[in-house]
Amino acid sequence: MKTLRNSFQTLWKYPSAVMGVLVIIALVVISIYTLVTIPYQEAIRLWRGGEDVWYRNPKFASPSWINFFSAKKYAESFAVQTSDGSMSKVVTSNDQDTSTIASSYTFPFEADVLPQDMILYITSMYQEKQPFLSAEWHTPDGRTIRLTNMAVTQKQTYRFAQDEKLKVKLKTDDVIAALFTDPKTGQIIKGDYQLQLSGATFEPESNMDLEFVFHGQVYGLAGTDQARRDLMLPLLWGTPVALAFGLIASLGTAVLTMVIAALGTWYGGWLDNIIQRITEINIVLPFLSILIMVGTFYSRSIWVILGVTILLSIFSGAIITYRSTFLQVKESMYIEAAKAYGASSPRIVFVYLIPRMIPLLIPGLVSAVPVFVFLEASLAVLGLGDPVLPTWGKIIQDANSNGALYRGYYYWILEPATLLMITGLGFAMLGFALDRVFNPKLRNI
């Protein structure tokens, strides 16, 4: 134990070990934060949710921080609604049970690129007489454009870009461009735009709530994908999934391998023989193909894949290395002493034999984590990722299948790739330092 502590003290002399530990701590903190703020059920509801959950977000929006690096500025997305007060709403009651509703929203537009779309969601309550809504658009240079007059149903969506009457009125196919540019020069006008809405209801209980959704070209810190989902969710949730998969797989494999090797060498005979034969057969089996087959034919659940991964990794080359070391340890004096005082075989294996190997186990265990983290991502890239869980690999797969690289959505691949890379490098750097500390042959090299 004392030597173990000493080894850990020398570990801090390696900068790569410190870096690796810092990365791992950061990942653990992110994981805990994610698990606390976005519970499992909520994460799955959001990730599997369609338009009803994500309608406020634009599609394929870059993260908003690209404005720092880009010469062209992109408009940020937002959504405001009257029900939570982010958009003003003044109701004036008139005689004969009618009332008028006035609402307006002013926002600054300083971007060099047009927004994707603008949409108005209207929810109204009425018995028989439909409420009425008219919308006006005020540009910074003082023009006023009447957008629409309409009778609204209980749930109505008004898409600016698809209003045929407005297209005719503005003499253009691209309504969004017409709303944001100078009709003479075609230049984008920057400044404060105002959307003014006035409604009228004709029943005592009748009411109307409005939501204005502005689909800009950038969204949030992570951007969005083809299904309007905020990439922050899978990026955050990918962290605990990757850590859990990597750690469980490498810990499970390493510990089981070691126990099996120890039992085999201690009892010898047919047990040892069987273990060696299984190892040889396992080396013939195509590892990746079997994982792909399990994913294709049977189950894509991350836990099934994890189990199969561990099962196939136990009887690997490592068992041969452990076995040869155990054979040496088995002959040492302190094992003789343990036998002499009458220790049982299980006691010798688990109390004397296995703890001696922990220094050999730790570096291998840490270095194996990235292999498994990337294995999960690889399977996801082949389209065999967990169908339910949001993971980093699934983001890359979505991006790849939507041609993110061809179409220039670089953020989509770079974000999960960077996280994967950081995770892999963090564990690899720590593993390398551990190897040099614990492996006496490497200490002076």
Add this chain to the structure above:
Amino acid sequence: MAVVTQPPAENAVKKGTRRDSTFMRVTRFVSLRILTLFMTVVIGIYLTIMIANMGGYVDQIMRGEIRERITTAIAGGAAFKQMDPATRQKLIEEKIAVEEERVGLNVPIAVRNFRYLSNALTLQLGRAINMTSDSGSKQVRLILLERLPATLLLMGTSQLFLFFSSVFIALNLSRRYGNFWDKLTVAFSPTSAVPPWFYGIFLILIFSALLKILPFGGMVDSPPPSNPIDYSLSLLKHMTLPALSLILSAFFLSIYNYRTFFLIYSSEDYVDMAKAKGLPSRDVERRYILRPTLPNIITNFALLIIALWTGATITETVFLWPGLGRTLYQAIGLYDIPIIVGSTIIYAYLLALTVFLLDFIYALVDPRVKVGGK
């Protein structure tokens, strides 16, 4: 990827006490070794077949697929419109039975597994169920042979380059270890935790998407140039990124492993002795460092040659490279068991053969090792 392995413990130095003739000893060893290796291959292949069938689950998928395909074909065919429903139904059932017999579904799964096994072991790879080669053949052998050159070209170039460059660089680094380049290699070796396809994505991003100087994927331009010089240039252009990503991902770790390995061997007493004798450093290197590490280097080289056969499934998929790895992945997606088994059996045989030959090569290059010596 190059892994420095220790030679198996059984073959290591243990002088025999029994004094048999060399011929007897070698014969006994060879026959026993062939037997165990063959059993290993048989069990490994049988397990692969079992997994590829998923205990009959794949049969259900294939049955459903055949039924749907034939039913829609007949329901949609204009010639069958006039038939009365009963005759048409009978025709459908007949066609399904014929198709199931063609694919082999009429035989019980246990029998079929053994048929696959015996065919595989005798290298009768048979016919694919769904896939066809580009020339239109359903022979598994032809499909695999057609994809083999692409894989050999890509993997061969990258792996051989990787092997020779890393041994050469490692030898140089171990000669003056602790200098800048050595430290740089050590610092960069964790980058090999990242798999090749991952570097591939970055390379595509930089060279194809941003700089637009290299293609996104594929093997030659479309349509392929008729002029052989243009053809090879186009091939080279398409191969650069996948080969680079395969090399990049293993480069530093491979050098690091060989370097550490050489360093461990050069700190042996007999090396100090040789240096003290005043032998030139070239001789020290050749006779006292490279010679004892030869078995391991040969093992790595042999494993590398086997790895050429399997291809790099994910890298080939990312780069749309028409090689064996991607074919295997496609075959799994199409439930094409003959192809999965075919490529596994060839891999298993090559592996067994290599392991078998390595025993003799060890004995040739290392005088301490005796074939079959206990």
